[in-house]
Amino acid sequence: MSRIGKKPVAIPGGVTAAVDGQEVKVKGPKGELRHVLVDEVIAKADKDGIEVTMREDTKEARAMWGMSRTLVANLVTGVTDGFTKTLEITGVGYRAAVQGQALQLQLGHSHDIAYVVPDGIQVACPKPTEIVISGIDKQKVGQVAAEIRRYRPPEPYKGKGVRYAGEYILRKEGKKK
Structure with a gap:
């Protein structure tokens, strides 16, 4: 039961x-x-x-x-109350900024990524390495956070990429000589 x-x-x-x-x-x-x-x-x-x-x-x-x-x-x-998810960006030159209804992401690709924010979701960047996603629909907030994270998930060697706030990345040891 x-x-x-x-x-x-x-x-x-x-x-x-x-x-x-x-x-x-x-x-x-x-x-x-x-x-x-x-x-x-x-x-x-x-x-x-x-x-x-x-x-x-x-x-x-x-x-x-x-x-x-x-x-x-x-x-x-x-x-x-609404729901909030926070994403952290780690990496040299990796940053985010909000421009109108789009989130501009610089994540080490050859081009900038413009993510169009769906209706009912608010995105803010208090710091260039932090993205705060908020809204009233928990499923939408989580989906937007997952889509943004998918552009550059954290890699296990240096930890560079987009991660959820408080997410632990299992780090691997590099090559040994």
């Missing part, structure tokens, strides 16, 4: 939530999000919050129960 799925998702003040069939809509101070749940679970809105239950006790329903509850909780967190 899912220990996460049993807990209802609390709705804080200033946030409205509505369940229409399998679709959950959440509106808060930062914006509005919606998610369509899988058929194996049922969502009900009441005074405690949104409660996610299994339609019938099957292996697939048990697998989706906790995940569906977490997705609904991410909707509520997104419209109240």
Whole structure:
């Protein structure tokens, strides 16, 4: 049994939530999000919050129960606080800058990379070697961070590249003479 799925998702003040069939809509101070749940679970809105239950006790329903509850909780967190991912750039001459709706990356390639930032995502560069990605949709924020990191993932010998803040890179020893 899912220990996460049993807990209802609390709705804080200033946030409205509505369940229409399998679709959950959440509106808060930062914006509005919606998610369509899988058929194996049922969502009900009441005074405690949104409660996610299994339609019938099957292996697939048990697998989706906790995940569906977490997705609904991410909707509520997104419209109240939002989500943030920070990327660090390591390497001589590697830097980033925001120009309009594009992120300009200099990552040691023969050309600069212009990454167009999708709608609903804000990108900031407080330092030339730091990229802060924020938005209300956790999946979009993580996808944008992964796409930017994919341009130059950290290599294991010198650690040069784009990494998540706090990510540990397993370093290898170089050639021995």
